[in-house]
Amino acid sequence: MRWSSPLGAVVLVAGVLSAGAYVVAVLDVALGRLTAAGHLRLRHALRQPLDETALLLLTRPSRTERPDAQAWALAPALLGAMAAAAVATVPLGRGIAVADVADGIVLFGAAMAMVMVAVYLHGWSANSPMPLLGGYRFIALALSYEMPLALVLIAAALPAESLSVGAIVASQHDLWNVVRQPLGLPLYLIAGAGLAFWGPLDTADGPDLAGGTTAEVSGPSRVAWELARRFVLVAVAVMGAAVFLGGWQGPMLPGPAWMALKTLVLLAGLVWMAHRVARVRLERFVVVAWTVLIPLALVDVFVSGAIAL
Amino acid sequence: MGLRRALARLAAAAEAPVFPVIGAGGRSVAGEIALLGGVRVVDSPRAANVLLVVGGITPGLLAPLLQVHDQLPTPRATVWWPGEPVEHQDLRTVLGEVVVARPGDGDTLRGVFAELVGGGRLSDPPALPDDEPAEWRGVGPYGQGGTGMTGGVPYGRPLAKRSPDPDGLELDQLPLRIGPMFPPLPPGLILDIALQGDVIREVAVGDNPFLGHPDGPAPAGLDTALFLEAARRPQPVATIELARARHHLRWAAGTLRLHGLASESLRVLRLARALRPEHALEVETLARRLRGRRSLSWATRGVGVVTPAQVGFGPVARAAGVAVDARLDDPAYDGIGFSPVVNDGGDARARLRQRLAEAAQALDLANRAGARVRQPGPALEGPRGPLSAGEALPSAALVDLLPRLLVGQEWGDAMTTVASLDLDLEEAAAGARAGAPA
């Protein structure tokens, strides 16, 4: 099958995203239980996400008073589509890529910028205060981490002298970017957690907003929104594995296996962080993002640029 | 049909998503809900299939309860843990299908959920008519309600007013009423808020729903009931201190959940449920671990500073560096090496550290007190402050503090502040009945 054919593309992207989302859900249940009770029931962790999804599919979607119904339905689709576009640019093995285009990293950036649109639209269109506040908060957060995100991706593209994700993977043949640019991956993961409003950066749907952007959705709409959000997290991890952990390259195992392994490591890290780190205080995070994270990202770009020269 | 049945089979094995509503006398069992097997407490009624009403429903809680009930998506069911005795409104007369169960009975709750998903039980009908709260009165080509771009009163709601924000801009204000069943706030607290973005510009505390009831809340249902009892009757010091530690741990669990550490919060609740004086070391370790949690300090440092001049009693004052404690003057505590723990800063972080340290200290005291029995007489130091007959209970004064503390804060900080004060609206109502503040 040619992966750039329409059928191949759908199979590959949907497969990666769904498998990733399931893994995230399982890890989430497992780590939650490990923290709460000190032990783990693997069967429970494997079944729980499926049971919960089934329950939501049986539950009726809720209505608010005069929502913008079309925008409300569009938002999860847009969020999921952006995650799919982001994954499509990443080669998952030698020659296994839907669209390893020459400006792949820019495409990823544009898709991740559209995440902001999807989240605000979802928060706003419910016509309810808590989702709206969640939307506002997401924008405040997103504007703070978009810059570090863009800068570390540019830094990663410098040694490759190309904006194509495939070329960036190839440029790490001898040395992974995580070693070459030690600032890159941590900054990228912080921004990535923010993009999926995940873990300590879940200010858009934290319990202090009674669920924020998810506060008014139930049933299948809830499934759609939560899935789309996990898709974004998976897209972030896939791109992180490609750009900072050498992508599909590695000894012995075939390329896709390495890619899956590296993605899994990043996803596990992100889920662990969510259970371990308390939610950030928005105001402080914004200050830190502008006064610490952006300068660090600039240092990352300058140093990487100097080395690349 | 086959797909539906397959989904139902899977769904029946899911954890029952429960939205708890805490009524009068419900707080003492509220800490148990999250620990029930096969049950998951959710943040929003939209995420729940089972509405769990705990305790009595006062007239002030009834209308909000019906609204919350109708916000649950179908299929939904209502379970009521009325507590003993049933002295408030019988929920069964207002909501058609209510399953009454003994408080803490998770099996009935699970059973109702399984029936609901399996199709053996019909979903609750709505309690209120599904009408627009106000008639459409807009005019103009887009129904904008006036002749200009905006103006008029669309949907019967006044347009937001504008007011200067801290940066000198004129921005719109969103009026908002939250509570009395808003999970981040203590049960019963109603706040009327004017928001700019997520910054709070005005706050007024709404009527206490526990106050309007003719009998008033029964002190026996308060979560500090044991302490109120001890103020009147002899009680072993070890029992009092164990209850104090449990109270503080349950509060800490709620705070952890608010800050996004839900699984950690369950662990603390588990510890609180089985708490015995021998657990002193565990609580000590927990206090140290949470103290060292950078992210938690980061989220609470400098938030909601209360000065000793504003509150001069209880853990809130001690967290601001004042060594006040009724136990200092209590002969029951003589000679067991009691001296108050204090923290400085008076912010939410100090209060978290304060209560964790006090929980550890309480277990330590419980161990050292042996069989010592406290005699009624002097004021008793409760978990929120001194309790003495005929005087206002501590929560009343803390609730009055809210408007001044919250104005100008961002939403998240405001919720952190409210949680950090450990308010109980029922106690505030009982206190208001018991007597005027000194």
Added chain:
Amino acid sequence: MIRSGTVDIAFWMFSAGSVVAAWLVFRTDSMVRAAYWLLASFAGVGALMVLLNARFLGLVLVLMMAGEMTIMAVFMVMFMMNPAGLNPMTMVHQHRTAKIAGVFAFAGLALVGLVADFPDRPADARRDPTSDLGRELLGDSMLVFETAGVTLLATMIGAIAIASKRGRYGDAEQGSAPPALEEKPPEPAGMEH
């Protein structure tokens, strides 16, 4: 390579889509929808640029506009006295001025389209437009772009200075407010009475 027929169809679809979305900006009755219809229009233009082989510029256009339209929506909602921007409101006003300006703008652009002599130099398809763009930015056009860039940077720093915590009217956390017009005895900032 994608067949040129597909490219043609896509070109016309995105062109028509952009125009329709731009028209909907004024036909909708909500500020947020208007902002996002404009974004849709820009995204269509971005797609056209990608089709015209200016991939980098097209993607950057979408990237920038996603953030800018969101900020615009939020500011509109916050400046208008319309709670959350969900109450309906018309997006057209000052009809006469708008009509005149619209007719003139259309006539002007149409004139340019008809009269101008567009260059007709097919570029080598193997050249990489992104690296050409980079060379241009750091070559002949450097002065222009750096001047614009530094000006924008100075504006941003100025805006941040005004909006920062220690802004015009004192510390924002203390509840800063503009000074009163009449002379009043000085009050300590931030005290609540």
